[in-house]
Amino acid sequence: MKLARYLTILEWGRGYGGVTLTNDLVAAAIVTIMLIPQSLAYAMLAGLPPEIGLYASILPIIAYALFGTSRALAVGPVAVISLMTLTAASAVAAPGSAEFIAATLVLALLSGLILIVMGVLRLGFLANLLSHPVVSGFITASGIIIATSQLKSLLGIKASGEALPELVTTLIENAKDTNPYTLAIGVIATGFLFWVRKGLKPMLVGFGLAARPADLVAKAGPIVAVALSILAVIAFDLEAKGVKVVGDIPQSLPPFTVPLFDAELWQRLAVPALLLSIIGFVESVSVAQTLAAKKRQRIVPDQELIGLGAANVAAAFSGGYPVTGGFARSVVNFDAGAETPAAGAFTAVGILLAALFLTPLLASLPIATLAGTIIVAVLSLVDFKTPRAIWHYSKADFAAMAATIAVTLLIGVEPGVMAGVGLSLALFLWRASRPHAAIVGRVPETEHFRNVKRHKVFTDPRILTIRIDESLTYLNARWLEEFVLEEIAAHPKLKHLILMASAVNAIDASALESIEAINHRMADAGVCLHLSEVKGPVMDALERAHFLHELTGRVWLSQNEAFEAVLEIANREEETQTPTDLWMARGLI
Amino acid sequence: MKLARYLTILEWGRGYGGVTLTNDLVAAAIVTIMLIPQSLAYAMLAGLPPEIGLYASILPIIAYALFGTSRALAVGPVAVISLMTLTAASAVAAPGSAEFIAATLVLALLSGLILIVMGVLRLGFLANLLSHPVVSGFITASGIIIATSQLKSLLGIKASGEALPELVTTLIENAKDTNPYTLAIGVIATGFLFWVRKGLKPMLVGFGLAARPADLVAKAGPIVAVALSILAVIAFDLEAKGVKVVGDIPQSLPPFTVPLFDAELWQRLAVPALLLSIIGFVESVSVAQTLAAKKRQRIVPDQELIGLGAANVAAAFSGGYPVTGGFARSVVNFDAGAETPAAGAFTAVGILLAALFLTPLLASLPIATLAGTIIVAVLSLVDFKTPRAIWHYSKADFAAMAATIAVTLLIGVEPGVMAGVGLSLALFLWRASRPHAAIVGRVPETEHFRNVKRHKVFTDPRILTIRIDESLTYLNARWLEEFVLEEIAAHPKLKHLILMASAVNAIDASALESIEAINHRMADAGVCLHLSEVKGPVMDALERAHFLHELTGRVWLSQNEAFEAVLEIANREEETQTPTDLWMARGLI
Structure with missing residues (x-):
């Protein structure tokens, strides 16, 4: 019983079979189709080769299934954590270089160890330091930065910078180099994905499909965009016309990797790893709690720390990069009927098969399509309603949120989180120092x-x-x-x-x-x-x-x-x- | 009226005269006699030439008199702040060097600016972060470190280190070089000063002197120790026998100094200056409040920040080093009958005269006597009753106190303060996260x-x-x-x-x-x-x-x-x- 608290598979594994198995398999198939383009895209966003996105979606899912308490949470690469990984690893190496990849493995390991230690010591309460307005502001600001950064792939130009000022300046400077074919593919793919997200489901329902399957079919939209744009590149030989493509992806199992044990590197990455861990944990727990409440299940936050920690350690040793529970994929998993973490394990098998057999098909996938996938995904994170509501409710909370958004946009993600946490805490202490x-x-x-x-x-x-x-x-x-x-x-x-x-x-x-x-x-x-x-x-x-x-x-x-x-x-x-x-x-x- | 809030002299200056003037002059004379050896000793403790202690006791007192709200607080060099100055400046230059002195000026200026900014922005509440157990533990641990560090001067040997492990090791290593004459002077002076503190007053009262004058006479004890040990050095030519003396002290007005404006130096000293400012402020305000309550006067903490800030800025521009309100001298000032900050101004004049005319007499003052002055002064700061009381009252508070004492003793003063503040805050946040x-x-x-x-x-x-x-x-x-x-x-x-x-x-x-x-x-x-x-x-x-x-x-x-x-x-x-x-x-x- 004591073991079952830590190794949650012992609890849900008892009596597993029949109907549950079928439901889990269906959910896994749908999530796998959704995850393939997303994994490639987020790895690219993190400045990593695309296959690393696939590797980060295999073993981490299985590790979470063993230790996590949510039955529907789908773990893997997510947009905000990918951006934070890019920022942190860029500080020690050039994106794409071998040192950069090594740094992301160290980040995953550090992040995993931090989460596990917090879980064992029951330090989950530290996540409380991230107030709702700060998290909400941070996600919105990150979404804006990510969407802006992807414009370079959409235009086929170069741009650099972790915050808006440099990003926008370099985008404008290089706008003259725009490749029209890349732009065409990018705009069409992005437009198509927006339509899939907003218009496809009502249309399918109009054709007589029930709401739930219509919704699930719509989630498969990105894979259609991927397939069509690969065909377009091959048909019109767009690669010769300057359209950048993903290129050769090795057909391989996730490699066994050992993160560098370099004291100086660990020291430099410790704070970014801590921030990334806590942001990932807060987001993941809130998704898990929302889904659990719908079925009167319980999430144990301190155990979630251990589950996510195990997932990140698994990522570090299997050629991945930092992961957490993703909102979109978890909701899809839940809606598709996933009943136990076994659905996650089946998804892992699906991605593994993709990594082994589907990668040759992806060589001609235009990067502009992946950029479109990212833009459509992150714009749904951008939320301007909450700031307005918080402004009306509490000026102090709004100040913390506004500081988080402004610093994240203008300076970067790590200063943004720290400004928000610092200002919230200072306001709290100020109020605590003058009680009623x-x-x-x-x-x-x-x-x-x-x-x-x-x-x-x-x-x-x-x-x-x-x-x-x-x-x-x-x-x-x-x-x-x-x-x-x-x-x-x-x-x-x-x-x-x-x-x-x-x-x-x-x-x-x-x-x-x-x-x-x-x-x-x-x-x-x-x-x-x-x-x-x-x-x-x-x-x-x-x-x-x-x-x-x-x-x-x-x-x-x-x-x-x-x-x-x-x-x-x-x-x-x-x-x-x-x-x-x-x-x-x-x-x- | 609005101006009077900031420039408090406008308030107490009205109707100043006669009796008040006499009382202030008497108090100033007594405090001056007490301050001369103390100022030399604390400058030495901070790793500075002795005259800097005098300079730090002149203009800063006047600046505080203009802006401070306490009528009895005596501002100048104090033991704990001197130790923190030594630690902070040692990190950027060798004690005693020109760069070291320059660093202490920058520390004073930074500390002054930090205090003034906190006062203007009414950020005094940040001092609340230093809980009573943390401050009490820090003072006790600092007292032990200071007393230990002075043993080297008492033995006439060399020793180094900011924390106990290195200090004790180097003391033991060099104990074989002990100078017997230095040791004799040191032990006799220290013994005499202990007796003055504990035994002189009861004796004088036994001789029929009233309690208050007996107390004040006893406070002049250190100057007697200074005079006698100077005579002993001259009479027995102890300097030739290896007894270290203060040496030539320039006869001079406080020099006009301009702190270095070096961005890198400022950056490196910013955190130490902040810690030093807040510790100094907390100690000073608690002394000021205790004395004010006895006469139903009021202390305005945010204005105290400005008063202490002005004192430190004055120190930075007049060849001094960081200062704050001292406990011992303020109590003496109060007991001697000081009624307004003018007593402080008169004390400043007294020290000024000493700097101009008395310094030649001090050339043969043995450093061992100054060490004895420091040891006797700081051992009164060491308090083992409070830890025991707090242990019985609250284990959480005791944990914060014990961490402060342990880290200060074993690692150093800055990590000690930060450990205490960090642990108090973590425990507070942990409790705040699980309300009743x-x-x-x-x-x-x-x-x-x-x-x-x-x-x-x-x-x-x-x-x-x-x-x-x-x-x-x-x-x-x-x-x-x-x-x-x-x-x-x-x-x-x-x-x-x-x-x-x-x-x-x-x-x-x-x-x-x-x-x-x-x-x-x-x-x-x-x-x-x-x-x-x-x-x-x-x-x-x-x-x-x-x-x-x-x-x-x-x-x-x-x-x-x-x-x-x-x-x-x-x-x-x-x-x-x-x-x-x-x-x-x-x-x-």
Whole structure:
């Protein structure tokens, strides 16, 4: 049972057979047809030879099937991770070179190890640092960069750069070299693929096909574009007219590769690998959760880390490059009826057969067609509705999103992610450093205490009650000191301060230090500190710290009890005068 | 008035005269006597010529007096900042070299600019990242390193290293070269200074002196040690016997210096300058707040940033090195009766006179005496009580403290601070990612709802109420999704889920996205989502996001109202059967 937690195949493998097998086989066939052009295209986007895209779609899928918790997730090369791989590996070698390919293997291995370590140490919560607006902004910006970068293949020209400014400049500079045949193929292929995506399904439905099969046929559109453009290249001898093609692809099993163990290279790729891993994980888990919820299945995020980590390690040792769970292919897999990860394993076999037998057919495939495939795929990632909605909902969230989009577009993908994460965290810490708190008074003829600014309530000039609405931590401890001391300075008649702690779930060591300081400073000023509605665990902690012996006032069970008792003490204090009497009146000596 | 916020002299300068002037002058005289040996010693600790310690105690004090908000804070060289300066500048040049001195000027300027920018942008909250246990651990570890490093001067040998392992190794290796005369002076001076600190005051009080003057006389102890050891060196011609002395100190006004504007140097010193600035700020503000509270004065932390920043900029342009508010000298200043920052200005004049006229007398001052001054001063920073108290109070806080101490001692000061800040933040984020929440039921015959695990409460299998005890943010949004979906999976009879939001002060865009996902996924499962006790600002935000139109259930003012109404709906649902009827029973269509 314990083993089954890590090796999930032991769970779904029991009782596998018949109907499930058929469903999985059908789904695998459809996904395989979709994956062949996509794998080639994404490898090209990552600056790698096309066959590497196929290799990255074989063993990683099987590794995920063994360890992952999603039953429908399809793992392999995806657009954003391919772009991040290109960026990271370009920093250490020229795209396409042997060193570049070696760097992508190291990236896959590092990424796999990072994910596995995070999974084993249950560090999945670190992915929370990527807020929804940051991820959404990053994906949109990456989509724009990818689509722009593919224009060069569509025009048959050269362009370079990881961010928009250089990309656009080099595209404009080289636009004069546009090859008309390449452009024609590219535009036709892209147009066809857009139509397949938007118009084919309604047409098929119009012809009487049911919605689901119509949808699945439409997903096979790219393979048609591939086939037609190969035929066009051969028929009109376009290669001689300057149309660039994929060229010879080796017919081979995935090679066994061993990533370089070079300390300096590992160091330089560590941060990119971390970013790439977390982005890949966040995207993959969100796809997996959406699909699992539809069938009331459960995703275990920490185990997903291990599954994706295993997939990347497998990629590193089988001539692949970094992979993650892809949105489009997973949805197709799910819609095609995949029931278990075995569907993924069958897909792997399909791609393996393609790598062994179909590659000669692909030699004349124009690169412009692959560029079209990429453009159509990534434009669906570009989302302008979410920024508008977030702008209306929260300006802080919008700021984090806008920073992510702007930095990603203008500087690059890694600075973009880091800017978004950094700004979100800074805004969060800023807000955490000034928690909600209110001065409260008693609602007449009730036992309820409400904010004096919003309600007509009863207060007494000698007593001040501050309701603290959040846990007290080192981030807001200094704020508490300042707030309390300012309130005391502003209320010259004050004799008793009650901190109403009904919403305080925890007090850390820094905040305890601050409360002790407040207690001492107030004692100097002749003001007594009381606590009310302290929660059980907080009370235990305060007792452990011996704070309750130092407290000048008392801890009261309810705020109403505190207010009534302290009011009585204050009245008795008015009657007595000497300092000792004062403290006796308080019942404290 | 607006100007007075930044230039605080305009506030305390009004009505200055008579008694205040006398008090300030007395305090200045006492602090000056204390500061002369200390300034020389700390400059030496920082790897700088001794006169630089004097220069750092002149203009920076005046700059702080103009802009700072504390009336008693005494600014100048301090032990921990001197150690951090040594560490940072050693990374770019050999201690004592011209390049090293240039680097310390750049450090002071960078530190000043960082503090001023933080003050103007009101980024003082970033100092919150240094929790109390981390600062306390860092100070203790720094004290141990400083004391250990001074043993070399006490023995008259060489030693090197920024952390304990190298320091101790080199001390042991070179111990055979110990100079007996140096050791004698060092041990006697250190012993004398310890006695002055612990034994002199009680003795003076025994002789009939009042406590306060006895305390102040005891503070002048170091100057006596300085004078006696100079006499000993001259009388016994110890310099010829290998006792190292301070040597010729130029008689000069602070020189006008212009820090190097070298982009690469600035880049390399930026992070050390940031750490040094924040450590200095945190320490200084805590001293200033403690002293201000005793006289019911107010410290404005963001303005303190500007005051300390101005002091460091002044240090950079007057041949100094990084400074901050010192604990010991500020307490002496306060106890000696300083009433306004003018006391600081008078101290500056005192040190200026010392730099001009007293330096020739100091040529024969043995370095071992200065080392003794430093050792006695820093050992008071070493605190083993706090770690024990924190261990009992909170294991997480103790972990952050222990990591800070261990990394500082074993690796160095900068990694030490960063380890502490990083671990505190990681632990905070980990806790923030799994907020407090409880399943609640109604306490019989009341309107109160309490945790089902702790109280005997009434619940219904068709209705589940989850009380969320914290604001919903991107850090805990994924946790909320997982928690709710697991609870739904665990309660097969469930028809209605109520999220009781009485402690939710805010919902950010990521958490809203999660609640929307929960709402949709629950609708698929035929479970209705309700909210209760939603606070005003949260309600406004949910309305702005149009979420309330999508919500399958309703928002109820109070939890009791929600529970009763939903119970009634659930009862009506039992009587009807078809899905449409179900939704009608819920009053939702």
